[in-house]
Amino acid sequence: MADVFKVTTRMEGKYAILYTEGYINNLAGDKIVEEFNQLVAKDVKHYVLNLQKTQLVNSIGISILIEVIEKVQEIGGTLAFCHLTPIIAKTFKIMGLTQYSKVYDTEEDALKN
Amino acid sequence: MADVFKVTTRMEGKYAILYTEGYINNLAGDKIVEEFNQLVAKDVKHYVLNLQKTQLVNSIGISILIEVIEKVQEIGGTLAFCHLTPIIAKTFKIMGLTQYSKVYDTEEDALKN
Amino acid sequence: MDSNEVFLQIPMLPNMELAATETAHRVAEFMQFDPDKIDEIKIAMIEGIINAFEHSQSKDKTVYIKFLMRGDELEVTIQDFGHGFDLDSAKKEPEQLRKRGHGLNLMEGLMDRVDIYATPNGTKVIMVKRRHSSDE
Amino acid sequence: MDSNEVFLQIPMLPNMELAATETAHRVAEFMQFDPDKIDEIKIAMIEGIINAFEHSQSKDKTVYIKFLMRGDELEVTIQDFGHGFDLDSAKKEPEQLRKRGHGLNLMEGLMDRVDIYATPNGTKVIMVKRRHSSDE
Numbered sequence: 001m002a003d004v005f006k007v008t009t010r011m012e013g014k015y016a017i018l019y020t021e022g023y024i025n026n027l028a029g030d031k032i033v034e035e036f037n038q039l040v041a042k043d044v045k046h047y048v049l050n051l052q053k054t055q056l057v058n059s060i061g062i063s064i065l066i067e068v069i070e071k072v073q074e075i076g077g078t079l080a081f082c083h084l085t086p087i088i089a090k091t092f093k094i095m096g097l098t099q100y101s102k103v104y105d106t107e108e109d110a111l112k113n
Numbered sequence: 114m115a116d117v118f119k120v121t122t123r124m125e126g127k128y129a130i131l132y133t134e135g136y137i138n139n140l141a142g143d144k145i146v147e148e149f150n151q152l153v154a155k156d157v158k159h160y161v162l163n164l165q166k167t168q169l170v171n172s173i174g175i176s177i178l179i180e181v182i183e184k185v186q187e188i189g190g191t192l193a194f195c196h197l198t199p200i201i202a203k204t205f206k207i208m209g210l211t212q213y214s215k216v217y218d219t220e221e222d223a224l225k226n
Numbered sequence: 227m228d229s230n231e232v233f234l235q236i237p238m239l240p241n242m243e244l245a246a247t248e249t250a251h252r253v254a255e256f257m258q259f260d261p262d263k264i265d266e267i268k269i270a271m272i273e274g275i276i277n278a279f280e281h282s283q284s285k286d287k288t289v290y291i292k293f294l295m296r297g298d299e300l301e302v303t304i305q306d307f308g309h310g311f312d313l314d315s316a317k318k319e320p321e322q323l324r325k326r327g328h329g330l331n332l333m334e335g336l337m338d339r340v341d342i343y344a345t346p347n348g349t350k351v352i353m354v355k356r357r358h359s360s361d362e
Numbered sequence: 363m364d365s366n367e368v369f370l371q372i373p374m375l376p377n378m379e380l381a382a383t384e385t386a387h388r389v390a391e392f393m394q395f396d397p398d399k400i401d402e403i404k405i406a407m408i409e410g411i412i413n414a415f416e417h418s419q420s421k422d423k424t425v426y427i428k429f430l431m432r433g434d435e436l437e438v439t440i441q442d443f444g445h446g447f448d449l450d451s452a453k454k455e456p457e458q459l460r461k462r463g464h465g466l467n468l469m470e471g472l473m474d475r476v477d478i479y480a481t482p483n484g485t486k487v488i489m490v491k492r493r494h495s496s497d498e
């Protein structure tokens with residue numbers, strides 16, 4: 001398990017792809033918001049969160065992601081997730097995230113749609 | 114941390130390079146011996162153990178590696194280690210392994226020497 | 227102690243819940259649970275433990291965790307000696323895209339059985355996961 | 363319990379020592395030990411724990427582990443209620459390429475201080491690691 005949470009961003013066309021690494025708890029959620037705010041300031045509207053390197057999440061961390069989803073909706077943008085482990089996908093479903101943002105298997109799929 | 118220990122082999126010239134993944138305990142040591150015995154049966158004499166994906170070892174696992182070193186010496190072969198974490202290198206030193214087999218930083222270095 | 231029990235006491239400090247999930251990992255692996263089931267146990271446990279961290283206000287600032295390996299079943303007990311809570315009002319229906327208040331739902335959604343005993347002397351969450359769930 | 367203590371009781375079962383090393387990891391990370399020092403603590407602990415597994419013959423088949431965060435120091439106690447051993451005869455000089463018998467040396471080589479109390483009622487190993495060792 002990655003010990004210190006990290007988030008990095010790669011731009012592809014109009015999309016910002018955020019890669020998380022490690023446990024998404026409240027601190028990790030805050031780091032994602034920080035990264036996201038910088039991108040919004042640069043007028044980026046379309047986001048993909050690639051969670052391939054995240055095995056564990058907690059509901060506080062995810063609640064922060066919900067805030068991000070809301071903000072993206074406010075600016076008329078889109079946010080999709082990809083590379084969720086089956087259990088993180090299940091967690092998102094229980095928490096109702098999947099109603100508000102799309103979940104794709106791969107980054108490619110997320111960018112195509 | 115890898116949960117189930119794995120060892121895989123790649124041949125390069127006269128060298129067999131064994132890649133370990135996960136905690137080297139007694140069971141892992143036995144798996145390495147098994148792999149090694151198959152290679153000896155195929156007349157391979159020169160070995161490199163790449164421990165890049167091993168973070169933890171215990172002295173029982175390492176004692177089994179010592180047996181492997183002895184067998185290699187018996188058949189007039191060589192065995193080198195590479196990609197040890199600093200603490201595994203320290204562990205090997207305390208256990209006296211570094212007197213009997215060489216330790217290299219990279220696989221390249223191990224194959225050159 | 228029976229050799230089918232594991233005890234862990236953790237202080238309410240950042241990321242200490244991961245000590246518990248890693249212990250769960252070893253125990254469930256020993257019981258030959260498959261990796262997805264192990265992840266389900268881990269996320270459910272995180273929710274139980276961070277609830278105690280966040281809400282219990284226990285004076286000893288400690289969470290007591292017990293793992294009981296019982297044949298095909300792993301029973302995990304998460305206990306604190308805080309002030310407890312009212313289960314009925316906590317279990318309100320999830321609103322649309324409600325931000326918080328998913329912990330109890332997650333535990334129930336991820337485990338095979340969850341029993342919660344909340345009293346003014348503390349909270350005890352007993353969660354059970356079976357190696358072969360009936361719903362799969 | 364003080365909030366600077368962590369307790370763990372593990373049964374003598376395969377790989378259960380990894381539950382203890384992961385707990386150590388979280389505790390040492392919280393104390394801001396650097397990654398190499400954390401690995402040193404983990405390998406030293408593995409040796410103490412597998413010794414109890416292999417040699418103690420304790421009837422309760424349990425190892426009791428305590429972590430004490432004490433300022434810059436982490437103190438780890440590993441205890442079993444087995445038959446103990448004679449420390450002087452166990453600490454013989456290492457032979458050339460001796461296969462077994464490195465556990466005690468490893469603990470001493472990897473930690474800043476190791477005290478062993480072995481009696482016919484069991485063995486207690488107290489190991490200390492400082493965040494800033496003097497030898498580095």
Ligand SMILES: Nc1ncnc2c1ncn2[C@@H]1O[C@H](COP(=O)(O)OP(=O)(O)O)[C@@H](O)[C@H]1O
Pocket residue numbers: 059273277278280281282283306308309310311316326327328329330331349
């Ligand atoms: N161990 C506990 N001690 C005290 N109160 C608790 C405990 N666990 C849960 N609760 C109460 O139950 C409520 C619902 O918990 P949960 O579903 O996990 O959502 P959240 O933690 O996001 O509020 C909490 O807000 C809290 O009031």
Ligand SMILES: Nc1ncnc2c1ncn2[C@@H]1O[C@H](COP(=O)(O)OP(=O)(O)O)[C@@H](O)[C@H]1O
Pocket residue numbers: 172409413414416417418419442444445446447452462463464465466467485
């Ligand atoms: N917890 C323990 N209970 C009983 N005997 C022990 C314990 N720890 C160590 N010993 C004794 O000390 C000896 C040396 O231990 P160690 O240096 O770890 O080497 P090894 O375990 O390879 O024999 C063991 O062989 C055993 O006789």
